[in-house]
Amino acid sequence: MAVRGPAPPLSGGELYAEYPFLPGAEALVAGEGLSVRALLEGAAYERARVIGRARVLAAQDDPRASSTVQELASAGPDERYLSFLFARLVLSAAPAAGGLRRWAVAEAKRAHARLEHAPSDELEEVARRLGFVFAASPKLVRVDLTDYVRLASPIREAEFRLASQDLSGGGVFVPAPRAARLLQEAVRRELAVPVPLTAELLAAVRVRESELLADVARRVPAAFERGRARPTTMDRGRFPPCLRRMQRTLERGENLSHAGRFCLASFLHRAGADFETIVDAFRGAPDFDESITRYQVDHIRSRDEGRGYEPPECDTLRSHGLCARDGDPEGPEPKDRERDPLCYEPFLKHPLQYYRLKGGVSRDGKEGDRPGPPAPKGRGGPGAPSR
Amino acid sequence: MAKTPPLDARTLAWARGEFSRYYARAAVPAPERLDRREIALFPFAEANLMRRHTAARSVEELRRYLAAEIPRHVYYSSAYYRHPEAASMAAKEWFGADLIFDLDADHLRGAETLDYPGQLSLVKSRLIDLVDDFLVRDFGVSPRSTSFVFSGGRGYHVHVRDERFARLTSPERRELVDYILGTNIDPKRAVERASADVRSGRTVAVADEAEAAPLGRRGRGASTLRLAPPDAPGWRGRTTRALLALLARWEAEGAPKAASELIGWGADARKARRWAKFLVEEKRSERIRTTLALDVFGQESPEEFLELVVRRAAIEVQGETDAPVTTDIHRLIRLPGSLHGGTGFQVVPLSREAIDGFDPFASALLPDEGRRTTVELLADVRYPFPDGGLVGRVGETVKLATPRALFLVLRGEAALRP
Ligand code: SF4
Numbered sequence: 001m002a003v004r005g006p007a008p009p010l011s012g013g014e015l016y017a018e019y020p021f022l023p024g025a026e027a028l029v030a031g032e033g034l035s036v037r038a039l040l041e042g043a044a045y046e047r048a049r050v051i052g053r054a055r056v057l058a059a060q061d062d063p064r065a066s067s068t069v070q071e072l073a074s075a076g077p078d079e080r081y082l083s084f085l086f087a088r089l090v091l092s093a094a095p096a097a098g099g100l101r102r103w104a105v106a107e108a109k110r111a112h113a114r115l116e117h118a119p120s121d122e123l124e125e126v127a128r129r130l131g132f133v134f135a136a137s138p139k140l141v142r143v144d145l146t147d148y149v150r151l152a153s154p155i156r157e158a159e160f161r162l163a164s165q166d167l168s169g170g171g172v173f174v175p176a177p178r179a180a181r182l183l184q185e186a187v188r189r190e191l192a193v194p195v196p197l198t199a200e201l202l203a204a205v206r207v208r209e210s211e212l213l214a215d216v217a218r219r220v221p222a223a224f225e226r227g228r229a230r231p232t233t234m235d236r237g238r239f240p241p242c243l244r245r246m247q248r249t250l251e252r253g254e255n256l257s258h259a260g261r262f263c264l265a266s267f268l269h270r271a272g273a274d275f276e277t278i279v280d281a282f283r284g285a286p287d288f289d290e291s292i293t294r295y296q297v298d299h300i301r302s303r304d305e306g307r308g309y310e311p312p313e314c315d316t317l318r319s320h321g322l323c324a325r326d327g328d329p330e331g332p333e334p335k336d337r338e339r340d341p342l343c344y345e346p347f348l349k350h351p352l353q354y355y356r357l358k359g360g361v362s363r364d365g366k367e368g369d370r371p372g373p374p375a376p377k378g379r380g381g382p383g384a385p386s387r
Numbered sequence: 388m389a390k391t392p393p394l395d396a397r398t399l400a401w402a403r404g405e406f407s408r409y410y411a412r413a414a415v416p417a418p419e420r421l422d423r424r425e426i427a428l429f430p431f432a433e434a435n436l437m438r439r440h441t442a443a444r445s446v447e448e449l450r451r452y453l454a455a456e457i458p459r460h461v462y463y464s465s466a467y468y469r470h471p472e473a474a475s476m477a478a479k480e481w482f483g484a485d486l487i488f489d490l491d492a493d494h495l496r497g498a499e500t501l502d503y504p505g506q507l508s509l510v511k512s513r514l515i516d517l518v519d520d521f522l523v524r525d526f527g528v529s530p531r532s533t534s535f536v537f538s539g540g541r542g543y544h545v546h547v548r549d550e551r552f553a554r555l556t557s558p559e560r561r562e563l564v565d566y567i568l569g570t571n572i573d574p575k576r577a578v579e580r581a582s583a584d585v586r587s588g589r590t591v592a593v594a595d596e597a598e599a600a601p602l603g604r605r606g607r608g609a610s611t612l613r614l615a616p617p618d619a620p621g622w623r624g625r626t627t628r629a630l631l632a633l634l635a636r637w638e639a640e641g642a643p644k645a646a647s648e649l650i651g652w653g654a655d656a657r658k659a660r661r662w663a664k665f666l667v668e669e670k671r672s673e674r675i676r677t678t679l680a681l682d683v684f685g686q687e688s689p690e691e692f693l694e695l696v697v698r699r700a701a702i703e704v705q706g707e708t709d710a711p712v713t714t715d716i717h718r719l720i721r722l723p724g725s726l727h728g729g730t731g732f733q734v735v736p737l738s739r740e741a742i743d744g745f746d747p748f749a750s751a752l753l754p755d756e757g758r759r760t761t762v763e764l765l766a767d768v769r770y771p772f773p774d775g776g777l778v779g780r781v782g783e784t785v786k787l788a789t790p791r792a793l794f795l796v797l798r799g800e801a802a803l804r805p
Pocket of ligand 1: 323348
């Protein structure tokens with residue numbers, strides 16, 4: 001690591017108020033003998049809870065954190081910290097993960113607003129506490145290669161691709177603003193994981209904050225909009241494993257890569273889904289934004305006089321790590337977890353081909369393609385062996 | 388996967404017998420953390436069915452298994468599993484994987500037109516680029532955590548065992564792969580705008596990307612375009628290095644060669660000849676090589692030219708782009724120390740120092756124990772084995788050292804005499 005620059009201009013307390021997710025932030029309230037119970041119920045923490053609830057709700061409506069939370073601006077460091085703790089506690093107790101994920105996106109954005117203008121030794125310090133190796137030098141920040149790919153692979157902008165970085169000796173040298181954006185991702189990851197709660201505590205939070213949790217559930221866009229079943233020719237049961245896993249990813253409120261989103265939208269269109277159904281499929285995304293999604297989906301499906309973009313073929317999906325023919329260990333049903341024999345047929349080249357072979361009807365009218373030539377024997381299995 | 392020509396039952400039995408002599412005695416080395424790896428194999432059989440999901444707890448167990456099974460091809464998983472013998476991926480419980488590079492003539496652009504020895508040496512030169520330039524220089528991989536293997540076929544494998552990489556997921560490995568393959572690299576990044584410093588009279592680079600104007604539009608005043616220094620990190624420096632090496636070669640080979648090469652890479656023929664003329668014939672490439680300045684392009688943007696050149700600096704692949712540099716975290720890879728069932732060559736582990744001088748024809752074939760086998764040639768053959776090589780014409784009947792006969796038979800270029 002590089003020689004440490006001058007101490008961050010923030011005092012310890014201020015650092016934690018700005019970055020309350022940092023391990024060590026507890027020091028802010030060290031003298032208070034704070035217990036989770038007290039935070040949840042104690043009269044002394046009423047104001048922290050009020051601010052915390054505002055944080056939670058603001059994040060649901062605006063995960064990009066484009067507006068500021070009024071209550072936060074006027075709060076002192078310890079109140080800001082406590083309100084953060086409270087928000088994290090409540091969302092960790094929510095029955096669905098979507099609320100926590102959206103809040104993680106918003107809090108990460110909020111942290112970014114500060115990181116963006118922070119001196120590089122402050123970036124280095126925040127990274128270090130989150131477990132990443134950044135080293136500041138006067139002009140550039142050196143990010144350890146593996147940390148870089150971990151943090152950059154979910155970021156969609158082209159300028160973050162490793163091939164466009166100054167990479168040398170296992171370090172990626174990035175300008176400070178890019179380092180700040182990487183840290184935003186680090187914060188999002190950190191916060192998207194619920195804090196472990198005992199059954200008793202979980203129950204207590206759900207009872208005391210039932211109103212807030214119900215409000216959150218109402219505001220999180222549902223992966224499939226409730227109660228409005230649309231007649232469609234599309235049959236999810238016939239989807240190939242890769243597409244089913246993409247849908248599950250979004251439904252769990254997790255991030256899906258850009259390639260994955262493109263594939264899902266173009267596939268759904270070809271499989272006959274209407275516009276609203278495709279948009280709905282993305283509602284679970286932690287950074288879902290109605291207008292952006294509508295615009296993008298519209299773009300994908302109006303290509304080629306309405307045929308829409310061609311979904312990527314299996315080889316491409318495989319190279320993006322999106323193929324799921326080996327089975328998804330996290331899949332809910334046994335058939336999701338097992339390897340899919342049809343996907344291992346050598347003639348299977350395209351997810352739409354899978355869909356048609358399973359009897360699905362796709363937009364270009366081809367129905368139930370005859371299975372291809374009989375499979376030559378001896379296809380290896382997962383991980384085609386090398387020569 | 389090995390392309391193995393179909394062999395009849397008698398030939399299979401003979402070849403299996405030769406392999407069994409090897410496996411009965413071979414001290415096949417254990418891959419690191421053997422007990423966490425899946426072992427898979429193809430037997431000598433007409434139906435080419437793979438047997439998977441085996442594990443070996445110790446190197447002795449592995450050797451006994453090979454001696455008993457006498458496989459035609461053997462693989463092990465680049466992945467580490469908690470239960471390597473389990474039949475499904477979910478039950479295996481993946482917990483990490485080596486970084487594997489599999490450079491094979493089948494995947495490299497430019498190999499199609501070469502003969503077998505030519506392909507092997509092309510692959511070797513790309514392998515050395517991959518290791519020295521990408522893995523060590525850029526990725527900071529320690530040569531100590533890297534091992535090299537001659538695949539026994541038409542390529543080489545690199546195994547990187549480095550804790551830092553082991554747990555990377557597929558999409559994360561994707562970034563590394565794209566870097567090496569040069570996916571979407573932007574040659575503009577290798578061009579800097581230099582401006583004459585009024586006071587010192589020296590040129591200074593305007594390094595800040597934000598300040599750099601798009602290529603082609605000449606800036607105001609005395610600023611010129613020039614290449615990033617050759618030691619600049621990442622693809623910027625690599626682009627410069629590739630261009631400088633290319634220019635030096637063209638200066639030696641002449642303008643017509645340069646033009647035809649550019650055309651071969653897809654350049655418009657008129658442009659290619661013009662570039663070749665002013666760069667090589669009029670010797671303006673020297674100015675680039677000595678000053679890095681790109682002003683020899685005059686009003687023309689050098690972007691199109693660079694675009695063609697920069698591709699040559701990537702590990703160029705064709706077909707399934709993932710084959711050589713895999714993001715597949717369940718990949719199977721040929722077991723070092725085993726025999727390749729399509730050539731009879733040993734899969735030879737090599738040190739970095741040994742790669743340069745390695746010649747499979749001299750050192751990967753099983754030793755000649757004096758036994759001879761008579762075969763009929765099914766093709767014209769020419770292989771640079773030691774002592775005069777192996778040369779013959781289709782239809783000839785020849786008596787060969789058994790390992791050489793095995794080589795030709797497994798390749799489908801000779802048949803056992805009835
Ligand atoms: S083989 Fe093709 S269709 Fe099947 S899971 Fe993989 S990408 Fe999807």
